[in-house]
Amino acid sequence: MISWIQNALEKKGRVIFIILLAVVIVSFVFVIGETPGCVSKEPGAQTQKFYGYSLNAEADSRSNDMVREVIISSIVNRGQQPQNEQMLTQEFLSRIALLHLADEAKIPEPNQAAFINYLSTVPFFQDSNGNFDPNRVTSFLDMTQLSRQFDEATINRALSNDYRIQQLMLSISPPGFTLPFEIEEQARRGAATYDLSVAVLKESDLDFSVDPTEEELQDFYTQRVEAYRTPESRSLSIIRFSPEAFTSEVADPTDAELQQYFSQNRTNYLNEDAKDPADALPQLDAVRDQVVADWKEQQATTLARQASEDFVYALFDQEISEGTPEFENMLSSYSVELETLPPMVGNVPPADSDLPQSAFGEAARLDEIRYFSDPIETENEIVVVILTDVTPSLIPDFQSVREEVLANFTEQSKQENLVSQGEEIRTQLSDMIAEGQSFEKAASSLNLTVENFESVGWENMTEGLPNSAIRRAETLPENEVSSMVVTEEGGNFLFVQSRGAPQFGPDSEEYQRTQNILGQSTARLFMSSFVGDLIQAGSTGAQSGGQ
The missing domain is CATH 3.10.50 (Chitinase A; domain 3)
Incomplete structure (x- = not known):
């Protein structure tokens, strides 16, 4: 079905749309990498079934494919992926539950005509005037397949299931229950x-x-x-392992290594100024210098990460205490130094810090024995957080x-x-x-x-x-x-x-507008409750082993 559309559409999408999709797909790759947290890593989750799907996407390729479906559907229907783990989990469970009901209702996959008609109603594939733009479909297919995270079959299944869910919702969604006095009261309230x-x-x-x-x-x-208690204060330092310090250790890549890196990261080199969309995706020779520099930076980052891991392991294995001569020797041997941070008061990170939130989450768990964090990747380097002192929380006396x-x-x-x-x-x-x-x-x-x-x-x-x-x-x-x-x-x-407040009869425009708004509201509440019940039923079955 998707192949038919690709063959029928000769023109490629506009460059600006390709670039927009590249940004979305890069984010998609990141989320796919975080997929396991979407459901559960608990041992029992591998055997629990939610309408036939494992609750551990790591252990079940079918569940992992469903996560990919969820993200494709979210990009197409909202223009962005689920923004956090909670949203991803909710959409994962909702989609499985609704598709289970669609199977029960024997709602078929769309035929060619129905599928094309469905795509034409999706705003993501429409131009600024609200008209269906086939080039957007082609561009989306080009970019998603370049990401190497999913194939044509996954895209086809996601969009086809979107169609089936839409048909299901149309068949079970109520018209919206409203009462005449409620409509008139709301209309008069708005116009009072x-x-x-x-x-x-x-x-x-x-x-x-x-x-x-x-x-x-x-x-x-x-x-x-x-209210007058002073929170605990932690004195922290960090050790930075910068890739720049390891650049000189990186040799030039072989042609095979460079080609592989370029193929995996081709969307990073889109030509935003290209007039012809076909020229937006460059060939390796045109961007070789930049690709070589990026490859070397990646290798240097790997070396920096390895050095940070070796450093932390040595502190642990040799039981080196902070502030001792042995600790100073470690700093010297790795050519790094301590950089003092402003105090961390309570669980509040210091202001104007360039470290990620996770670094201070780790810092809050450090103690006198385990005074160093695991290596933490930032945007440009790897850091290790060192706890140097703790001022405990206390209640000051009245006079102070x-x-x-x-x-x-x-x-x-x-x-x-x-x-x-x-x-x-x-x-x-x-x-x-x-x-x-x-x-x-x-x-x-x-x-x-x-x-x-x-x-x-x-x-x-x-x-x-x-x-x-x-x-x-x-x-x-x-x-x-x-x-x-x-x-x-x-x-x-x-x-x-x-x-x-004016009176509004059933034939008035305001009455009908208000009736429509209230009806949509009650219908949404019904569907939200209905899907919640489906998820609850599936969750109960998963816990009892009945699904």
Whole structure:
């Protein structure tokens, strides 16, 4: 089926699209390398079956192929691979469960006409105007097969199964359950308008002072003593093994080695300026110097990695302690040195560090006996993290943090005073309005700043209107003062003079639009729950050995 499309499409895709796909496929190769973590490495996972698939993709080529399907489908349908292990696992399980149901429902693979029609509806294969662009199919096939990670059969199976899943979803997805009153209420809510006022209380206008006793501060400190605990601090250094230091040890590659390296990494040398897409993929002779340099860098990186592994093993095998003459001799013999890092406080890596997060994850597990990490690859080199000292976590005595306690006590007291003043002002405003005064006049008499807004709503959010005002106005009765909402500058009160909302009959455009939105929402919830139940059923069967 895919071959028919390739033969029928004579033109190659546009260069920019090829380059875009190259980036996606490079990422794809990386994820495929991380595939085993997608399900489970536990010994029991090799024998557990999820709708006939092993839960260990490492041990089962069929499950590994399904992971590849998942990534191809994700690239085609969303333009990117699953972004983390959790997403990959969820899509892996969902796809297996849905294909199991498609098998049960006897949904066949598409014939040639149905398959072409399906591809034409996929946005990934459409141009900027939404029209099907066959060249994009060809470009995708060219690039994916150049990645050497999967073949035509895998691509064909992934897209064909996408079609089957689509047909399954169309057959079981409900139209979306809605109630007339729910539709009308939602439509009116979206179109409602309000005449309202907002009164602002500035904290700076309040008279406030606090003079706590030592006993009050001591009690405040005692009740929150953990808040003043200083976290553990780790003094770290790193040893860098740079490939540049090993470049002189690398000999020139043979023609066979260079050709093999180029074939495996050809997409790294795409010509972005090529006018003809056929010229975007260069021949070796055209980029030989760059390929040789990259090959040598790869070999130097391998040597640097080996040196770092030998270094770490020697520390372990010879039981060399940090800071001893033997340790210094090791540094000298490997022509490396310690580079001090800023302290690692708690589990927070030092700011502006160029090391990956995994390096500090390892650093957090080091101790006096195992004070060195395994070699860690960064973007440009290999590093070993060295733990030189640990300052344990401790709770300081009251006197050493008294000023901080006083500041916290004062801030909390100010907030409590603000809330208390807000409750008192709301009561005063409500009493004045009950006596016949307008909200604006009452608020002004209490030194509040008042701003009025007319005919505002979700479809008319006037500048200066607080973000939460419409949501609060929906449930606030007319001519009542809201509770004060605390803001950065103090707080504000809301007052609704009047509200209005048009009526929408079943024949109105707004009613039908709202019905469609609510229907899609309930349908999505149903399908999400349905797929979740399928996964749960498969997981239960896997644990019991029933699938």
